[in-house]
Amino acid sequence: MNIGELSRLTGLPVKTIRYYSDVGLVPEAERSPAGYRRYDHAALVRLEFVRTLRELGLDLATIRRVLERGADLGAVAAAHAEALGAQIRVLRLRRAALRAVASRDAGPADLDRLAKIAQAGADERRRILDEFFDSIFSGIAESASTDGTRSGEAFAGGMRSVTADLPDDPTDEQVDAWIELAELLRQPDFRDKLREMGRRSFAPGAPRVVPTDPAELKWFTDLVGAAQDRGRPDPATVADTVLARWASMAGRADGPSLRAEVIAALEGGVEPRAERYWQLMAVINGWPPVPATMHRWAWFLSALKEGAGR
Structure with missing residues (x-):
């Protein structure tokens, strides 16, 4: 067959086939008396x-070594x-940064920052978290809890031990979660709120009327x-049911004083962004999903306030 027929069969341009022939990748079988190239089935x-290898991204020198069994x-x-896997991971991170920019009113500086966040390595992710923790835990002195088993220092150490461990080949959801988390950690009012929550929780003599036992929270x-839905x-x-139960657990009297303490504790502690922090950490680290409960606490806080004047 001539070069035109070969072009029609493969869909490759004549110019490309001629070049491959000239460099020895696809030599012609013979030349016609007029000097035209002729090709056989081989x-x-x-x-x-050759076309398949080129479409997969191999360069011509590598293709030649393969063809020559070198x-x-x-x-x-x-x-x-x-x-290609490394390139795909980079492209996925870049795409995540672009999605983050597209979802908000962002400018060129935001794109640069988000791109760097998306492509941050393990050390940089650790640095971002450490800087955040340094900010919110500064000034929280060590103080024992009512049962003597917990302190501000121990709580801070526990928080610091949880890292954002993106896998080598993260999913889109994990990359999106890391970008959202890094942006959340930058919010000054979020840091202020957590710092105040820590100060209230671990100040010497701070009341702890809201239980933390998982079974009790469930x-x-x-x-x-059930009531909200x-x-x-x-x-x-x-x-009234919740306050009576918590009063009994704490050995306290159930009355206006306890209600006021619970209201004060929840006003300082109901922070949806704190819950979102753990939800994002769960996605990044591949943990089981963290259910949303902040709307339950907000509803309960409203119920407490409505009953405070009774």
Whole structure:
């Protein structure tokens, strides 16, 4: 077949086929008496192979070594697949930065910052978190809890031990979560709120009327969830039930003083962004999802305030 027929069969331009012939990748079988190139079926198969390797991104020198058996195709394919994987990861991170910019009113400086955040390595992610923790935990003195098992210093150490461990090949959701987390950590009012929450929680003699036991918290969210979602029981009954239970657990009298303490604690502690922090950490680290409960606490706080004047 002539070069035009080969071009029609493969869809490659005549100019490309001629170049491959000139560099010896797809040599012609013979020349016609008039000097025109002629190709056989073996040339067609070889040309299809060369095209496939080129579409996969291999350079001509590597293709030549493969064709001449100077390189093992399997080894070449494995190395190239690894290189493509690295490129794909970079492109995924860049795409995540662009998505973040597209979702907000952002300018060129924001794009540069978000691109750097998206492509941050483990050390840089650790630095961002450490700087955040240094900011919110400064000034929180060590102070024992009512049961003597917890302190501000221990709590800070526990928080610092949790890192944003993106895998080598993160999903889009994990990259998006890391960008959102890094942006959340930059918010000055969020830092101020957490710093104040820490100061209140770990100040010497600070009351701890809201339990932290997981089983107790589940009882609370189940009760409030039923009332909030189905309207039973009514808010006042929920508030009274919860306060009576917590008073009994703390060995306290259930009355206006306890209600006021719980209201003060929740006003300083109901922060949806703190919950979002742990939800994002769960996505980044591949943990089980963290359920949303802040809307339950906000509802309960409103019920407490409504009943405070009764």
